[in-house]
Amino acid sequence: KAGVTQTPRYLIKTRGQQVTLSCSPISGHRSVSWYQQTPGQGLQFLFEYFSETQRNKGNFPGRFSGRQFSNSRSEMNVSTLELGDSALYLCASFPDVGTDTQYFGPGTRLTVL
Amino acid sequence: QKEVEQDPGPLSVPEGAIVSLNCTYSNSAFQYFMWYRQYSRKGPELLMYTYSSGNKEDGRFTAQVDKSSKYISLFIRDSQPSDSATYLCAMSRGGGNKLTFGTGTQLKVEL
Numbered sequence: 315k316a317g318v319t320q321t322p323r324y325l326i327k328t329r330g331q332q333v334t335l336s337c338s339p340i341s342g343h344r345s346v347s348w349y350q351q352t353p354g355q356g357l358q359f360l361f362e363y364f365s366e367t368q369r370n371k372g373n374f375p376g377r378f379s380g381r382q383f384s385n386s387r388s389e390m391n392v393s394t395l396e397l398g399d400s401a402l403y404l405c406a407s408f409p410d411v412g413t414d415t416q417y418f419g420p421g422t423r424l425t426v427l
Numbered sequence: 428q429k430e431v432e433q434d435p436g437p438l439s440v441p442e443g444a445i446v447s448l449n450c451t452y453s454n455s456a457f458q459y460f461m462w463y464r465q466y467s468r469k470g471p472e473l474l475m476y477t478y479s480s481g482n483k484e485d486g487r488f489t490a491q492v493d494k495s496s497k498y499i500s501l502f503i504r505d506s507q508p509s510d511s512a513t514y515l516c517a518m519s520r521g522g523g524n525k526l527t528f529g530t531g532t533q534l535k536v537e538l
Contacts, residue, residue, distance in 0.1 A: 318470075345523075345524050347524050347525070347526070349526075349528075356515075356528055356529070356530040356531060357471070357515065357517075357526075357528040358528075359525050359526060359527065362523055362524050362525055364523070369523045369524075370523040370524075370525040372525070404470055404471070406524070406526075408524045416473055416476075416524070417473070418463075418470035418471045418472070418473075419470050420469060420470045421469075421470050
């Protein structure tokens with residue numbers, strides 16, 4: 315069974331640009347969550363999508379947005395990039411709620427210059 | 428104050444030692460408790476998953492949840508150098524998969 319796929323794996327952008335990251339969950343999984351990981355703050359929840367609907371949202375500014383497609387693939391977008399957005403962005407795949415069958419992808423490392 | 432507190436370490440132990448990792452939390456609504464292992468430059472890997480209070484064992488790993496004390500633990504028996512990684516606790520309320528993580532404990536198992 316293929317794992318969670320995230321593309322691209324590495325990305326370098328400059329301040330003010332925007333970026334789109336992609337996540338393909340495990341086949342059959344309907345829930346996708348996104349997290350930002352930084353050395354100072356650790357893993358912080360961004361948002362969760364289930365069956366194309368945003369089910370939960372973290373405390374991030376509106377510059378961070380996401381969506382989920384009918385095939386469960388998800389994208390997140392960050393507009394007007396700031397230096398502090400440099401981080402590892404992780405996607406997690408779940409079949410539904412409250413399950414141990416959950417997997418994280420390898421992440422996309424975003425560097426903002 | 429963070430909802431989930433975890434000692435960042437680093438924690439260094441000799442091979443074969445029993446390792447104890449802990450987290451405390453403040454939100455009594457948390458019902459699902461997890462431990463992840465994260466190697467450098469990799470995504471977190473789920474090790475243990477527990478619903479509500481109690482113990483769960485899987486091979487060399489034992490997870491304990493004490494909801495009355497808002498305290499969770501992960502024990503690693505017969506630790507190996509391959510266990511060297513960052514260990515993250517996480518928890519959720521249910522009603523979705525929004526996980527709140529501890530900051531992680533860096534563990535090094537030395538030969």
